Amino acid sequence: MTTPNDLNALKSRQQTAWASGDYAVVGTTLQIVGEALAEACDLRWDQEVLDVAAGNGNATLSAARRGCKVTSTDYVESLLDRGAERVRAERLNATFQVADAELLPFADNSFDAVLSTFGVMFTPDHSKAAAELVRVCRPGACIGLANWTPASFIGQVFKALGRYIAPPAGVQSPALWGTEAHLRQLFERDAASITITSRSFNFRYRSAAHFIEVFRSWYGPVHKAFAALPAEQALALETDLTVLLNQLNRAAPGSLVVPSEYLEVVITCR
Template sequence: MSNGILVAEGNQLKNRLKAMWMAGDYDRFSRYMESGAREFYERLSLAPGCRVLDVGCGSGQLALIAAKDGLDVTGVDIASNLIDRARARAQAEGLTARFEEGDAEALPFEDGSFDAVVSLIGAMFAPQPELVARELLRVCVPGGTIAMGNWTPQGFVGQMFKTISKFIAPSGMPSPVLWGEESVVRERLGAGLSDLSLTRRLYPFTYPFSPAEVVDVFRLYYGPTNRAFASLDAEGQERLRTELEALWASHNRAGAECTTVFAEYLEVVGIRA
């Protein structure tokens, strides 16, 4: 296969991924995840004035938490509508933070531009993980912090993706949840780090409504689930809904009218060599 064909196919995949993340309303979806983002951020103990890059920043969830702490924050995401929303949120809250449309596989920044490069459930979804790893390392200063939060294959979200994958065609990219495997992270990032800590954590999904209504939230607002349902006929949509409702109900720690599910992710914290 010629390089031209490979590049064209890669561009088509990237365009599909961009459209997927622009679907729904991730800003609204992410508001239910703020407590877990704050827990992740606070464990990093970043110094005031630290230059931080948030890769796959979405509508600014993690970046705005850091900006409120006085950090020098830049967010980058492939979805232009989410960058617009992040800018609007920063302006509305009177926060100084920059947001740019960009690709985790080709970050638009000079080498060593940031003291900390973080990605909470973001960069893991880029289709060429070896390029992502290279870029995270490249834009971080020696001695700086690289941190990721990545869903694990065994955890709840990994199971949810597995359920959805039974109904839709393969994406043509490595499974994003491989970033949740310790051995894979060591292989991808280890050579560029002087220290690496890997810890399995639980991310709280808490909603003041039933598991069935949670599935509705994911279907309406979360891009991957939104696009999965849109690709199915009525029968397929009903089967997917039934399986997802059963998955949420079986993991629910709250009563029938509320939903609390804990989703495992791998917390990656490294020091740039």
């Protein structure tokens, strides 16, 4: 049985992992996902919007570009700093606040929309995180999520990592957030409607080696995994990722375009 202390310890390790490297190098390439989610949620000028586990602020920027009053949150302060840099560069407005997705420091019924792109899915306690998203929503508010599916390219990357570094025992996989059954289990009781759409994001790099170089240097979980492995296992992981990338590459030789499925989820709260 997983105890609260176990979950707190896992959260601390996750926070360290996401703070390592520089997620913003990868995160900015995903901006189109935030734009699509903002449109799917039909955001309106002056709406109060919360971005949860915002990373470097893709959904934050998307909402701010549509005139929303945005509060951007993450438990890694350095990522919020990156988001703030982007907001200032575009002369937009947003508030940035360090916050735990499982214990949001906001009153009930505070927001017209709550967004998370590839963020809240990594919380250790799925039910608690989902309940927090619902709690801070006003009646009729929208919860908009983008979650990698288990079979997606990124889902397979995490499976590859799991072959070398065992995932925590007794903790639900983040990829469950990319399944309709789990989403309905988490939200159906509080939802007037749930719309789930399969989307695809294309990772575009020079080659498999280029992708691995970028993710090994900057993407926290991959960065930490390679750092923790002895040389022989690190080489084996690199080989596994190279094979996966080349299998999924839909570009001509000399370039890399790898699609990764995700679910775009729009929940209207009761």
